[in-house]
Amino acid sequence: MILEINGLTKNFGGLTAVSGIDIKVNDGEVLGLIGPNGAGKSTFFNLITGVIPPTKGKIIFKGKDITGKRPHEIAELGIGRTFQLNPLFPNFTVLQNVISSFQIRPRSNWLDTFFNTPVYRKNEAYILEQSLEILNLVGLYKVKDELAKNQPHGYQKMLGVARALAIKPSLLLLDEPIAGMNPDEIDNTIEAIKRTSQRGVTIILVEHNMKILEICNRVVVINFGQKIVEGSPQEIKENPEVIRAYLGSGHDTKH
Amino acid sequence: MGSMIAARDSSSRRKNYTQIILYGILICFLLFIPLFFQSPYVLHLFILTLVYIIAAASMRFIMTSGQIPLAHAAFLGLGAYVSAVLSKHVGLSPWLSLFIAAFVAMGVGIFISFPFARLKAFYYAMVSLFFGVGLLQAIESLGKLTGGLAGITAIPTLFNTASKVPYYYCFLALTLVSLVILYRFEVSRIGWNLKAIDQSYLVSSSVGISEVKYRVLAVAIGCFFVGLAGGMYANYNVTLSPSSFDSSVTLWMIIYVTIGGMNNFSGPIIGTAVLFLIPQYFSGLKQYAPFISAAILFLVIFMFRNGLVCIPGLLMAFYKRKKSTSKSR
Amino acid sequence: MAESTILLIVATIVNALVLSSMYILLALGFTFLFNIMGILNFAHGVIYMIGAYICFYMATVVGINQWLALLISVAVVGLFGIFMERFIFRPFFGNINSIIVVCIGLITVLVNAVAISQPYNVQVTPAFVQGILKVGIVSLSWQRIVFFLIGVSLLILVLLFINKTKQGLQMRAVAQDLEGAILQGINVHFVSALACVIACALAATAGSLMGSYLSLTPYMGNDIMIKVLEILVLGGIGSINGVLFAGLIVGTLDAVLPIWLSGTATQAIMMLIIIVILLFKPQGLFGKEVRA
Numbered sequence: 004m005i006l007e008i009n010g011l012t013k014n015f016g017g018l019t020a021v022s023g024i025d026i027k028v029n030d031g032e033v034l035g036l037i038g039p040n041g042a043g044k045s046t047f048f049n050l051i052t053g054v055i056p057p058t059k060g061k062i063i064f065k066g067k068d069i070t071g072k073r074p075h076e077i078a079e080l081g082i083g084r085t086f087q088l089n090p091l092f093p094n095f096t097v098l099q100n101v102i103s104s105f106q107i108r109p110r111s112n113w114l115d116t117f118f119n120t121p122v123y124r125k126n127e128a129y130i131l132e133q134s135l136e137i138l139n140l141v142g143l144y145k146v147k148d149e150l151a152k153n154q155p156h157g158y159q160k161m162l163g164v165a166r167a168l169a170i171k172p173s174l175l176l177l178d179e180p181i182a183g184m185n186p187d188e189i190d191n192t193i194e195a196i197k198r199t200s201q202r203g204v205t206i207i208l209v210e211h212n213m214k215i216l217e218i219c220n221r222v223v224v225i226n227f228g229q230k231i232v233e234g235s236p237q238e239i240k241e242n243p244e245v246i247r248a249y250l251g252s253g254h255d256t257k258h
Numbered sequence: 259m260g261s262m263i264a265a266r267d268s269s270s271r272r273k274n275y276t277q278i279i280l281y282g283i284l285i286c287f288l289l290f291i292p293l294f295f296q297s298p299y300v301l302h303l304f305i306l307t308l309v310y311i312i313a314a315a316s317m318r319f320i321m322t323s324g325q326i327p328l329a330h331a332a333f334l335g336l337g338a339y340v341s342a343v344l345s346k347h348v349g350l351s352p353w354l355s356l357f358i359a360a361f362v363a364m365g366v367g368i369f370i371s372f373p374f375a376r377l378k379a380f381y382y383a384m385v386s387l388f389f390g391v392g393l394l395q396a397i398e399s400l401g402k403l404t405g406g407l408a409g410i411t412a413i414p415t416l417f418n419t420a421s422k423v424p425y426y427y428c429f430l431a432l433t434l435v436s437l438v439i440l441y442r443f444e445v446s447r448i449g450w451n452l453k454a455i456d457q458s459y460l461v462s463s464s465v466g467i468s469e470v471k472y473r474v475l476a477v478a479i480g481c482f483f484v485g486l487a488g489g490m491y492a493n494y495n496v497t498l499s500p501s502s503f504d505s506s507v508t509l510w511m512i513i514y515v516t517i518g519g520m521n522n523f524s525g526p527i528i529g530t531a532v533l534f535l536i537p538q539y540f541s542g543l544k545q546y547a548p549f550i551s552a553a554i555l556f557l558v559i560f561m562f563r564n565g566l567v568c569i570p571g572l573l574m575a576f577y578k579r580k581k582s583t584s585k586s587r
Numbered sequence: 588m589a590e591s592t593i594l595l596i597v598a599t600i601v602n603a604l605v606l607s608s609m610y611i612l613l614a615l616g617f618t619f620l621f622n623i624m625g626i627l628n629f630a631h632g633v634i635y636m637i638g639a640y641i642c643f644y645m646a647t648v649v650g651i652n653q654w655l656a657l658l659i660s661v662a663v664v665g666l667f668g669i670f671m672e673r674f675i676f677r678p679f680f681g682n683i684n685s686i687i688v689v690c691i692g693l694i695t696v697l698v699n700a701v702a703i704s705q706p707y708n709v710q711v712t713p714a715f716v717q718g719i720l721k722v723g724i725v726s727l728s729w730q731r732i733v734f735f736l737i738g739v740s741l742l743i744l745v746l747l748f749i750n751k752t753k754q755g756l757q758m759r760a761v762a763q764d765l766e767g768a769i770l771q772g773i774n775v776h777f778v779s780a781l782a783c784v785i786a787c788a789l790a791a792t793a794g795s796l797m798g799s800y801l802s803l804t805p806y807m808g809n810d811i812m813i814k815v816l817e818i819l820v821l822g823g824i825g826s827i828n829g830v831l832f833a834g835l836i837v838g839t840l841d842a843v844l845p846i847w848l849s850g851t852a853t854q855a856i857m858m859l860i861i862i863v864i865l866l867f868k869p870q871g872l873f874g875k876e877v878r879a
């Protein structure tokens with residue numbers, strides 16, 4: 004078990020965005036997290052990665068309690084993530100986005116960095132090579148020298164994934180990775196996610212699009228901040244409660 | 259960072275050489291300035307320009323991390339007063355007090371930036387503005403040491419001579435060294451991380467960049483150099499008064515940076531040189547002189563949105579376009 | 588309680604109310620510009636100063652009735668607002684450094700122009716209202732009461748305008764979601780110009796009145812700009828409730844602290860208070876938290 008979450012709760016003033024969620028994530032699995040708009044999925048990610056502190060509850064990653072740690076410390080422990088909106092550094096090129104995301108392994112100390120020593124240059128050369136490889140994986144190699152902000156929406160989202168991969172995560176949290184993509188880009192991204200998973204990275208992904216459920220080993224459904232069911236993708240698709248949650252919310256589920 | 263530079267396209271190497279040659283010519287020119295301009299007043303202006311160049315460049319360095327340090331002139335004052343007090347009242351050598359001043363400014367900068375690192379954009383700018391006002395007030399209220407509102411006089415100088423030439427060369431060297439250090443920081447991974455935080459602190463923290471650490475680092479480095487500039491100013495100028503460091507001076511520093519070009523390392527250097535020296539030429543106009551500065555501001559900001567540094571690029575583009583149209587005919 | 592103490596307390600309360608209402612008028616205009624155009628108009632203080640001098644000039648040199656002078660000042664400065672929107676704010680939409688530069692250019696020009704043209708550094712506009720109100724032992728000048736009432740009624744008018752009229756609704760729509768507003772066919776330039784006119788008119792009103800309440804100097808705008816910035820940081824930039832609340836606090840402190848402290852010490856204490864509050868509430872008292 005790589006991640007264990009006990010009774011995670013977050014109140015925003017009067018609103019309980021996440022309420023008492025328990026989830027266990029096994030090593031190497033792809034876990035889908037679905038739920039209608041405003042269900043608390045992004046908040047759940049923000050809690051795990053320390054962007055906002057939880058009101059109550061515990062988050063245990065690889066046997067260590069990481070509740071209340073700062074986002075950069077959590078990144079260092081090996082949890083990578085993407086954001087639903089604005090997933091990148093707009094004024095860097097695509098390649099610079101990925102290079103900037105290599106902060107942890109390898110890391111040069113300040114003296115090496117300042118004096119541009121061989122150690123630093125070796126590290127940077129390695130980072131460049133790795134970055135190009137990641138861009139190949141997500142299919143952005145061809146636009147590597149263009150500014151990130153000038154890229155179409157789908158590319159920006161993929162770049163978000165590329166950035167998250169740069170920290171060499173053992174757990175990857177993807178917030179709506181294929182929302183707003185065209186079918187080609189969707190296939191591309193799903194392929195990249197599959198390959199990442201094959202390398203042994205555990206993945207939790209939030210998505211409205213049912214298509215992506217096919218690559219999940221397990222799916223958890225939340226609504227109003229609470230876990231309502233969990234099971235295999237097949238079970239979830241047929242579960243009446245899930246259908247009600249989606250239809251009841253009055254939102255298009257973007258099938 | 260190294261890989262960032264490698265990531266640029268191949269034409270950059272040739273550009274690098276032309277740049278080096280241009281910088282060489284510029285530095286030679288700067289070395290000969292005392293021969294061209296013998297008037298002590300003109301040399302005085304050049305010396306002050308060098309001091310403000312360090313101040314503006316260090317301010318821009320902090321600004322690359324997305325923080326607008328509106329206490330920067332107060333930190334210039336802090337450096338100046340610390341160096342003045344140490345060399346006058348404690349009796350330290352001005353050369354030593356100069357560097358102690360830089361470290362004191364850095365220490366105060368670090369001390370405030372831990373709590374201030376919680377504040378974003380506008381709030382940081384305003385709180386640092388208020389802090390700057392308070393810092394200057396504190397300096398002023400230590401009347402015994404600092405002479406209060408009237409200021410401090412008879413500060414020991416760096417050189418035992420009335421000539422300004424040694425100051426010019428000494429400050430030129432200090433300025434060049436400071437700029438080289440700031441430049442090394444900027445093009446290294448540290449500089450890129452500062453720019454990353456500026457663009458999105460959420461994204462940068464999600465890849466392991468500690469927002470607080472880098473924001474504090476930016477302020478520490480920036481304040482060190484502005485403290486150094488302050489010390490240089492004090493031990494050159496002999497007298498100090500608080501009004502030389504109030505918030506309007508900070509605003510002028512922002513103008514130097516912006517008019518020169520915020521997105522370019524040489525922006526504050528060019529901005530300071532142009533905006534500090536040109537209005538001095540018109541100082542004979544007395545109370546009408548500020549209008550010259552304002553006119554320059556409007557002219558530059560409306561014509562060159564990205565500052566004076568973008569002029570060569572614009573000229574180049576214009577030239578290329580002209581060439582291509584004449585070819586196609 | 589001694590008679591003099593009661594007099595002091597009443598005078599201080601009235602002073603606090605007048606100062607607060609004038610500060611709020613200015614800060615409200617600044618907030619409009621920020622919410623609708625994303626502009627930090629650092630020249631707002633100078634607009635206030637110009638408003639004050641136009642009114643002063645009309646009332647003393649030209650010699651017309653003060654109230655007429657006030658209206659002329661508001662009209663002229665309001666028109667200047669349209670000019671500012673078109674030629675100063677619109678070209679630099681969203682570029683804070685450039686806005687600072689342009690505002691400082693504007694401040695330099697206007698302050699120096701006034702300083703050169705006005706041989707005396709400190710002047711006072713003749714009183715708008717004569718007479719003294721006596722209630723028991725307490726006596727208050729009618730002018731103060733009238734200024735406070737003007738401030739409050741303008742405030743209510745503006746709040747009614749943005750909450751009840753069609754144009755006000757459009758302004759709020761633009762403030763909330765610029766792109767959405769454009770898609771809905773709202774004329775963003777018109778709305779921005781309207782916001783500018785209102786902001787400038789409010790500033791001119793406050794300036795004209797303060798020219799008689801305190802005095803006129805070419806630098807009066809810089810001092811009040813600091814007050815406005817204090818209110819905005821304290822209340823949380825962009826929040827109208829924040830402006831009202833922080834305006835009252837800053838105005839009150841400004842009336843109370845000088846009883847014991849010197850002017851510069853008052854300023855320093857006020858800034859210290861604000862810094863400390865900000866360290867606990869990094870977005871000000873009513874500011875919106877940055878969403879993740």
Ligand SMILES: Nc1ncnc2c1ncn2[C@@H]1O[C@H](COP(=O)(O)OP(=O)(O)OP(=O)(O)O)[C@@H](O)[C@H]1O
Pocket residue numbers: 015018020038039040041042043044045046047087876877878879
């Ligand atoms: N920082 C915040 N402050 C206050 N309320 C918040 C904050 N962040 C989220 N919320 C609220 O918490 C609830 C859950 O939001 P969240 O973004 O987690 O939903 P979501 O499941 O990701 O929805 P979507 O599918 O639209 O992305 C929403 O009602 C939202 O308005």
Ligand SMILES: [Mg+2]
Pocket residue numbers: 044045046087178
């Ligand atoms: Mg979400």
